[in-house]
Structures are given as C-alpha cells and as structure tokens.
Amino acid sequence: DARVTQTPRHKVTEMGQEVTMRCQPILGHNTVFWYRQTMMQGLELLAYFRNRAPLDDSGMPKDRFSAEMPDATLATLKIQPSEPRDSAVYFCASGHGSIWWTGELFFGEGSRLTVL
Amino acid sequence: AQKVTQAQTEISVVEKEDVTLDCVYETRDTTYYLFWYKQPPSGELVFLIRRNSFDEQNEISGRYSWNFQKSTSSFNFTITASQVVDSAVYFCALSEGPYSGGSNYKLTFGKGTLLTVNP
Numbered sequence: 365d366a367r368v369t370q371t372p373r374h375k376v377t378e379m380g381q382e383v384t385m386r387c388q389p390i391l392g393h394n395t396v397f398w399y400r401q402t403m404m405q406g407l408e409l410l411a412y413f414r415n416r417a418p419l420d421d422s423g424m425p426k427d428r429f430s431a432e433m434p435d436a437t438l439a440t441l442k443i444q445p446s447e448p449r450d451s452a453v454y455f456c457a458s459g460h461g462s463i464w465w466t467g468e469l470f471f472g473e474g475s476r477l478t479v480l
Numbered sequence: 481a482q483k484v485t486q487a488q489t490e491i492s493v494v495e496k497e498d499v500t501l502d503c504v505y506e507t508r509d510t511t512y513y514l515f516w517y518k519q520p521p522s523g524e525l526v527f528l529i530r531r532n533s534f535d536e537q538n539e540i541s542g543r544y545s546w547n548f549q550k551s552t553s554s555f556n557f558t559i560t561a562s563q564v565v566d567s568a569v570y571f572c573a574l575s576e577g578p579y580s581g582g583s584n585y586k587l588t589f590g591k592g593t594l595l596t597v598n599p
Contacts (some may be wrong), residue, residue, distance in 0.1 A: 468530070
C-alpha cells in the first residue's frame, strides 16, 4: 500500500533552532506539495514541485524557510531559525502531475512542530 | 484570487441523520476543479471527489452525494445516514483548470468543517 512518508511525526524545539522535515513521496509521483495547517489559517500551501523543480513557493516566508527536492524520493522543508509562530502541522502531499490530473493528492500523516 | 468558504465550522449530528456540508467558492477562472477531502482523527487528508467546472451533474457514491451549482458557486456535500466513522474534518478545495498555464495543481482549501457523529 503506497503511502507518503513524513519524518519526524512530532518535533519540539526551541526558538532559534533549525528544523528539517522530510518527505518521501509515493514512487512515481512527480508532483510534491508542502502545506501548513494551523487553527487560525487552516491549510496553506507553502511550496510545490513538479519533476523536482520548484513551481511555486510564494506561500513560504523566504527569509527563514527553504524547500528542496534533492532527488525524486526526497523532499525537505527547512526552517532556520524557527520561531514560535511556526508551530503547526506540516503536510507533504504527492500526486501525478499531468494535464489530466485527477486532483487526487496523497497526503502524509504530517509533522507536528512545536517551537517553544 | 481564489477563495473557498465553508461557513459551518462545526456540525454535530446523531447517527443515521443526514447532514449537508456547505461550500461556496470564488474564482475568475472559466475552467476550474472542485474537490472534497476528509481529514480523520489520524491526521492525513483523504481525497473524496473532484468535479470539473463544465460538468454540473450531481454525483452519488454510496452514502455520499455532491451537489454542484455553478449559478450559486456552491459545491455541497451530503452524507446520508451518517455513521460514527464519518466523524472528521471535511475540506472543500478549488484549483484552476488544466489550461491555466500550469498552476492547476495548486489547491486552495476552505477552513474545513468538523463533523461529529454521535452514537
């Protein structure tokens, strides 16, 4: 049963520390998304990639966030330095990117980040 | 800019009741897609359905049905004979159509509706 795998599932860190979240998309999926979920803002798109190339990262605070896909099996989201307002659940999702895309995104279970 | 509004923050029903989750959207695109996703307590979002803007036929899948009305920019979701396992947060989402220059993968989500089905 193919799944999107995210690590860590939970992370508690102190303000100013670097945080790296990792995502293994489903094999064969060429589109990868990072979403952030908070009570106040709901689900916000941070960045997305197609064939490992970043297509849109306009939702991401550029001064502290960075997203990369070193290879087709790994996507990373890094926060440096972290701040308490970054506390949220971060979701990775993958899908088949094509003009006939069904819209079905496969989400990971999320990484719950708490910045103290 | 695209916007999805789910006015119902929380709904609580008793098992076997029918329940409708409302979704209203705004977009300037002439072609677009609408979606519903379910987020159970385990956390991951699960895809339920996609509708094209040019297909206003209602859809039924088991106890689930969707009513798409372009005239009112609404895409409502009804669960018939609700069950405790339906308890989850449900998200409505919108994306641009496939001829919009490559950004059709970008979903704009509503804030979600928490559905609680009590035994």
